[in-house]
Amino acid sequence: MLGISRRSRYIAHAILIVGVFIVAFPIYYTFVASTHSLQTILRPPLPLLPGEHFFDNYYEALFGGVGRIGGVGVGTLLFNTTVMALGIAIGKIVISVLSAFAIVFFRFPGRMFFFWVIFITLMLPVEVRILPTYKVMVDLGLIDSYTGLILPLMASATATLLFRQFFMTIPGELVEAARVDGAGPWRFFKDILMPLSKTNLAALFVIMFIYGWTQYLWPLLVTNSNDMNTIVIALRKMISFADADTEWHLVMVTSVFAILPPILVVLFMQRWFVKGLVETEK
Template identity: 85%
Template structure:
């Protein structure tokens, strides 16, 4: 009887990797298939897309569709090409990510390492802003942008999105794990606040910064409501806004082949950031010892 139990356990242990891999492969297919289907549609002509069923193999219009989107312009967004849309979206995403990190790390550094009146009060005020995202305060924020003349500008697109209570909280929690002996040693060595920040705190925070950068870049890249509200000119459209403008209520009026091409270009940069920074991203999220 014990031998049967051991044999049964061995058999189950041999099957379990196959089951795990099967589930993993099924999950990957579920995620990847819509992207592949979009790519296939981006290589077809408009007539082929409008004539169901849509084929599962790439078509022969790959070069024509991508050249038209990149250099010919998109009719429903004022003739703006994808390069301009990618430039606008990249500026927004990078500005939001870098701005949030810079503001958050400096505010967290001041809260943890400086002693001043109402220090914790300021921290809790920052923390409470988690309940006030841009969508909640969108009308007064828009009024301020109009009064400052920042409509249809990169400043108006990015500035209201830069403050981040979440990033401040994460940096504060990490800074509190830095030993006090390190700060005392830096003081004995004659290091001032800025030198301590750049020589000690910033290098220790690089994995946290990398993880937050990935999250915040995707957050800035996928913004829809605020760019829709604060931009009137087609030249300032982000790629997400352009996609919405390209789609008409009537299928015949929508250039679906160009919509699919633009969708592929909208997907590629966030995927590239995640893939290139995957090691830093995972390390920043799971690493506890610095």
């Protein structure tokens, strides 16, 4: 039995190593390409080891600007994308947790009707809502603005549903005890519900941050100025149909910066993220 168990562990580790290699190799190859000159990239095969142009390429991308997107630097793209991703993640969480709190702990006419209206919006794909939403943004003068990038994507029926399901597991005795102690709705929300929900908040923040970071269709429609582009939109603009017209070394640098923040968010919040997804008892 010991031999079988040991062999099983070796097989499991081998499968995991192969899986990690398959997932990580394209990222490593992108980083390697970002350290070589344009001439080296255009003459395959690309070396498997980093080159000598690491500092030159990264400095040019961050501070020199990229020609195909109007000379905007990657630093500006990162700032725009970070503002959008944080705004969407925080906005979705705030709106969803307050909506779920009102639906679960308050008794008012039409409570379940409003919940089902929120829930039904899950059946409407983004493409159905995108044209009327764009028209509203134009009428309000929010094109090429952070508000226009963030506001239409802040509401989340999924997050509202998840918080509602969690809040419904809160024992009624806890609510009654808080009421007996003189805690009002805001104090109950702030001092009891929020500490109990911190793992759910962390898990949803990671999901929503990555959702906001990787947005493509909406930023493509609502931004016309290169200075307001997100890093995903800029990557598409940087690539030309002709290899000779594409600054591939800068494209690879931009790709590295596009990949890095979501990876860091997941790594730093991994423990809370996993607990928020699998923990059933608070």
